[in-house]
Amino acid sequence: MKIPPFKELNAPDSLGYWTNKKTGEKYGGQYISPLLIPNLKKVEVGFQKAMKNKKFLTNLEEQLVNHIGIVTPILRSKELEDIAGGEKKIGKIFLKRTDLHHDSSHKPVSAFSSVYFAKHILKAKKIITETGASMNARAVASACAKLGLECEVHIGAVDAEKVSLNKDITELYGAKIIECHDSTKTLLPAMAAALRSWQSDPSAMYVVGSCCGPHPYPLMVRTFASIIGRIAKKQMQELTGKLPSTVFAVCGGGSNLSAISYPYYNDKKVNIFGIESAGKGISSGAHAATITGKAPIGILLGARSNVLMNEDGQINESHTEASGLDFSGTGPEICYMASTGKIKFRATTDKEAQETFLMMCRKTGILPAIEACYVIHAALKEIKRRKNPRENHLIHLCGSGESNVGRMLKYKRDNE
Amino acid sequence: MNKTFQKILAKAKSENRSCFVAFVTGMDPDYESSKKILIELSKYCDCIEIGVSFNTSTSDSSIIMSANDRAIKSGAKTGKIFQLIKEVKSEVKSDTAFVTMGYLNQIHVYGIDNYINDCKKSGVDGCIVVDSNNEAPEDDQIFKGLTKNNMAYIKLIAPTNDDNYIKQSLKKSSSWLYIVSYAGVTGSKEVNLDNVKKLSKMIRKQSKIPIGVGFGIKNYDDVKKVSKLADLVVCGSSIVEKIKEGSQKGLTNQNLAQFVGEYVKTLSEGVKH
Numbered sequence: 001m002k003i004p005p006f007k008e009l010n011a012p013d014s015l016g017y018w019t020n021k022k023t024g025e026k027y028g029g030q031y032i033s034p035l036l037i038p039n040l041k042k043v044e045v046g047f048q049k050a051m052k053n054k055k056f057l058t059n060l061e062e063q064l065v066n067h068i069g070i071v072t073p074i075l076r077s078k079e080l081e082d083i084a085g086g087e088k089k090i091g092k093i094f095l096k097r098t099d100l101h102h103d104s105s106h107k108p109v110s111a112f113s114s115v116y117f118a119k120h121i122l123k124a125k126k127i128i129t130e131t132g133a134s135m136n137a138r139a140v141a142s143a144c145a146k147l148g149l150e151c152e153v154h155i156g157a158v159d160a161e162k163v164s165l166n167k168d169i170t171e172l173y174g175a176k177i178i179e180c181h182d183s184t185k186t187l188l189p190a191m192a193a194a195l196r197s198w199q200s201d202p203s204a205m206y207v208v209g210s211c212c213g214p215h216p217y218p219l220m221v222r223t224f225a226s227i228i229g230r231i232a233k234k235q236m237q238e239l240t241g242k243l244p245s246t247v248f249a250v251c252g253g254g255s256n257l258s259a260i261s262y263p264y265y266n267d268k269k270v271n272i273f274g275i276e277s278a279g280k281g282i283s284s285g286a287h288a289a290t291i292t293g294k295a296p297i298g299i300l301l302g303a304r305s306n307v308l309m310n311e312d313g314q315i316n317e318s319h320t321e322a323s324g325l326d327f328s329g330t331g332p333e334i335c336y337m338a339s340t341g342k343i344k345f346r347a348t349t350d351k352e353a354q355e356t357f358l359m360m361c362r363k364t365g366i367l368p369a370i371e372a373c374y375v376i377h378a379a380l381k382e383i384k385r386r387k388n389p390r391e392n393h394l395i396h397l398c399g400s401g402e403s404n405v406g407r408m409l410k411y412k413r414d415n416e
Numbered sequence: 417m418n419k420t421f422q423k424i425l426a427k428a429k430s431e432n433r434s435c436f437v438a439f440v441t442g443m444d445p446d447y448e449s450s451k452k453i454l455i456e457l458s459k460y461c462d463c464i465e466i467g468v469s470f471n472t473s474t475s476d477s478s479i480i481m482s483a484n485d486r487a488i489k490s491g492a493k494t495g496k497i498f499q500l501i502k503e504v505k506s507e508v509k510s511d512t513a514f515v516t517m518g519y520l521n522q523i524h525v526y527g528i529d530n531y532i533n534d535c536k537k538s539g540v541d542g543c544i545v546v547d548s549n550n551e552a553p554e555d556d557q558i559f560k561g562l563t564k565n566n567m568a569y570i571k572l573i574a575p576t577n578d579d580n581y582i583k584q585s586l587k588k589s590s591s592w593l594y595i596v597s598y599a600g601v602t603g604s605k606e607v608n609l610d611n612v613k614k615l616s617k618m619i620r621k622q623s624k625i626p627i628g629v630g631f632g633i634k635n636y637d638d639v640k641k642v643s644k645l646a647d648l649v650v651c652g653s654s655i656v657e658k659i660k661e662g663s664q665k666g667l668t669n670q671n672l673a674q675f676v677g678e679y680v681k682t683l684s685e686g687v688k689h
Contacts, residue, residue, distance in 0.1 A: 015551055031520055031547045033475040035574040035599055037581060182481050183471050195474045200600035202576055299521040299547070300472060312493040313525035315472045 001071050003061060004230045006051070006223060009265045010333065016215020017304075018336035025297065025339060028332035030214040032302045035199045043205070044216040046121040051223070053121075060116050061227070067146065068108045070227060072097045074235045074394075079364045080376070084383045091391035093383065094239070095366075096232045096260060098398050103139050103169075105369060105399035106228060106256045111139035111207060112146075113224035118205035119147045126150040126204040130194035132159050132187035132252070133324035133371070134166030135399060136209030141173035151175040152204075154194040156186040159323050165403040184317040187327050191301050210253025211331035214302025218331050225259035228396075233263045236394055245391035246271045248379040250371050250398060252288065252324055254331035257343070260396040265342065274334065275378040277320035278347035288318035290330040291338045292347040298329075305332040321350035321407075324371040324399070346382065348374040354411050357401065369399030370408070418568040420513040420541040421591040424462040425626055425647060427511070428687070434643040435462035436684040437628060439517065439652030441483035442466040442500055443492035445663045445672075450487075452673035453659065454504040458512040460677065460684040463648065465544065468497050468518030475546050477601045479653045482660070494518075494526045495534070502538035513541040515570065520548045528554060532561035542568030542591055550584040559588045570594050570628070573619070575611040582618055592626040592648055593619060600631070602653050607632035612645050639686025651683055 012018050017026040030040060050056050064070040080093045098106045111129075118124040127149050131137035137153040144151035153170060157179045160167055171177055178197075182189040191213070198206040206213075211221040236244050247264055249257040251274035264270040279287035287293055290306045298307030300315060308316040308328040318328045330338075337343040348356075356373035360366050368376065379395045401408070428435045438461045443450045457464055469484035469492045476484070501514050516535065523531045523545060535543060543562060548555045550571075562569045568591030573582055576599055585593065595615050598608040612629050619627060629642050630650030642649045655676065662675040 026553070029552055030549050031552060032549065033546050033574070034572050034577055034581065034585070035475070035596060037549070037574075038576045038578065182478065183485070188472060192472050192474050196476075196601045199475065200604060202599050296525075299519075299524055301474065302547070307521075309521070309525070311525070313522040314470070314488060315521075 001231070003227065004234055006226060006230070009262065012215065012219055012333070016219065018333055020336060020339045023339065027305050027336040028215055028218060029304050030302060031299050031304065032214045033199065036195070039198060039202050040214055040216070042122065043220070046117065047216050047220050050117050050121045056120060060113060063116065064109060064112065064227060068102045068112055069100065070109060071231055072100045074232060074239060077364060080380065083363065084380050085387070088389050089387055090383050091245070091389050091393060092240070093393045093395065094236065095395050095397045096228070098228060098396060099368060099372070099400040103142055104402065105135040105139070106225065106259050107135040107209065108139035108142065109228055109259065110221045110225040110255060111136060112143040114207040114220070115140060115143035115147055115149060118207070119149055122205055124149065124203065124205035126152065126201065127207050128152045128194050128197050128201065128204050129207040129209060130154040130187065130190040131209055132156070132326050133322070133403065134159070134170055135324060137170040137175065138166045138173070140207050141170045141175035144175065145173045152197065153177050154180050154190040154197065156184065156190045157181050158185040159187065159190070159326070186317070188315060195301065210255040210327070211258050211333060212253045212301060212303060212329060218303060218333050221255055222258035222262055222333060225255050226262040228259040229261060229263040232260055232394065236392070240392045242392070243267055243270050244394040245269070245388070246273060246382065246393045248273045248275060248375050248394070249396035250275045250325065250375040251330060251334060252327045252371070253329070254334035256396055256398040257334060258331070261343065265337070272343045273378065273382060274338070274343050274345050275375040276345060276347045277322055277325040277374055278349045279319040281349055282347060286319035287347070288320040288325045288327060289347040290328070291335065291345040300329045303332045305329055305335040321353060322371045322374065324369070325374065346378040348377045352377045354408070357404070357408055358412055366397070367401040368397055369401045370404045372397050372399055418541050418566055418591045420511055421568055423511045424513055428462060432689045434646055434687040435648040436687045437461065437463040437465060437648050437650040438655050438680055439465040439467060439650060440655060440659065441469055441480065441487050442497040443487040443490050444483045444656070444659055445486050446490040447496065447500065449668050449672050451500055451504055452669050453676050454500070455507055456673035456677035457680050458508045458510055460681045461512055463513040463515060465515045465517045465650065465652070466497060466501060468494055468516055468522055470519040470522055473519055475601055477604050477653060479656055480602050483656045494522050494531070498534045498538040501540060505539040514539065515542040515544060515568070516540055517544040517546070520545055520554060523558070524554065528557045529561060532558070532565060535567060536565045540567060542570050544570045544572065544594065546572065550588060555588065563590060568592065572596055573615060575599055575608070575615060579618060583622060586623050586625065589625060592628050594650070595627055595629045597629055597631045602631060605632050607638050607642060609641060609645065612642065616645060636682055636686045639683055643687045643689065649687055655680060
């Protein structure tokens with residue numbers, strides 16, 4: 001398959017801000033200690049160089065195709081169509097099977113690309129990263145093993161407990177795993193710990209697991225990840241002969257939402273939906289729904305974006321069953337796209353996602369990542385509401401659920 | 417230059433020594449003890465940096481992070497820290513300068529203008545905002561607001577920064593410039609005098625601004641060594657550790673203040689040339 005080349009559709013300004021022209025609100029930027037400014041500059045200059053380097057891009061793409069297996073199928077799911085009311089009522093539902101990637105999620109795409117970039121452009125010898133669901137850790141560790149770089153992973157102690165399979169695989173790939181016991185012991189303090197570690201070791205390169213962090217990370221991650229969407233857009237065109245009416249993806253930090261939806265940013269007829277975790281329900285306050293929960297603008301981990309925080313600016317803990325969504329902020333470009341209305345947001349509760357997980361197993365024979373079940377639930381609800389037989393719907397099935405098996409089996413047995 | 421800094425720098429010069437700066441997290445371990453600590457430390461310090469706790473800071477070691485957690489648990493909020501400084505200032509007779517040190521998110525949430533007004537009202541002499549990038553729009557607003565109200569804006573310079581970054585920072589620095597002695601988080605390594613010499617040289621080419629040095633200055637000998645190179649010597653993590661040690665011994669209020677004060681007194685004696 002000839003993969004369509006990357007085109008910049010939504011460039012930030014030179015300081016890394018996306019500015020909403022109507023409200024004047026800025027998203028992104030580079031809010032970080034002076035120690036890290038030179039590191040970030042090096043990444044920024046290197047990234048610009050890399051995107052113009054045809055040899056680098058061609059070699060990277062070859063690796064993504066053959067090592068990560070990036071040309072995954074798009075599966076038409078008659079089972080989900082039937083659950084939503086049948087093709088004649090709601091149209092066709094397609095699943096982008098990113099769960100079939102090497103290391104079973106969308107994460108290896110930006111992770112491998114970032115490590116490949118670190119090795120070939122920045123000539124770094126060591127990678128520092130953080131992780132929530134350990135999907136990113138596993139992906140970065142795998143890339144480091146293949147490319148011969150040292151790998152240091154920071155993980156919240158609570159997350160480490162929750163997703164031991166991915167953590168174990170990360171360890172087998174040779175990464176040094178550092179458990180973070182600060183604050184909430186989840187992704188957020190792990191990310192702060194990784195940034196602190198980078199300050200102490202400026203010759204290393206920091207790889208972020210989502211399109212968050214200081215400029216140029218949000219730009220770089222979505223640019224690398226968008227190859228998923230570029231392939232999917234072409235596949236959808238070949239399968240249906242037109243643009244999809246809807247594109248659905250789950251949103252924690254926003255990398256998998258960017259990955260699939262970015263190529264559609266300028267397509268006015270395409271409705272993009274980002275799905276957040278409503279945890280125990282938005283009104284309970286125990287959720288990870290930054291946008292749906294109307295979180296204010298704050299400055300978190302180097303960028304200006306919507307942030308779950310209290311009235312004094314202390315970052316609030318997010319609550320969700322899905323470690324991959326357990327984050328108190330959302331990437332700046334996604335927040336900007338939400339502010340312009342191009343990406344609409346919905347939220348799914350943990351309970352709804354867990355029920356969707358069991359349904360997917362029983363009715364489709366697919367073991368989805370719990371993260372993907374938030375989007376499938378919300379997509380089915382929206383598709384039913386739209387009730388348009390002429391529509392094609394694209395859902396990002398962003399990961400496989402092996403690491404959720406223990407908890408989900410317990411859920412199933414407890415609730416039967 | 418801010419008047420308090422003018423006075424303390426002139427006084428130190430006349431006494432042939434550097435200024436001694438202590439860092440403590442505001443309201444660690446609680447409001448009353450912190451108040452007593454600040455009053456006690458003002459006897460030995462030319463300047464006190466008061467940390468405004470942020471639970472997701474990206475430049476602090478676990479020592480300061482734990483102090484932040486203790487302070488937040490005891491009810492620390494930006495407004496409360498201003499109240500604390502105001503009360504301390506009213507009881508302190510010396511010319512000790514008080515500086516807030518924190519992260520931009522708190523200031524953004526409090527409102528930049530509101531923050532500066534409350535700094536002014538509570539007698540703050542200057543501010544350090546760790547993650548406020550020179551090029552960020554918020555940084556301009558903070559710099560202008562502080563300058564207009566005769567308060568110092570103290571910028572951090574790291575060993576990894578180049579001439580251009582130093583130049584940018586000098587444009588927005590007033591009263592003094594803060595050199596971070598090594599690449600790393602607070603209190604995690606030994607003070608690096610080679611870095612300090614190199615950075616001082618780079619700064620001196622462009623400006624005569626007083627230079628403060630911090631990060632890794634943990635004992636009397638460190639203070640002594642750094643004071644030969646700097647106008648202000650900053651100690652943080654080891655003092656914060658002392659507060660923790662005293663608290664764990666069950667000390668509170670004046671007892672805790674005296675326990676920490678004795679330690680700081682010894683440290684501060686290192687600034688004599």
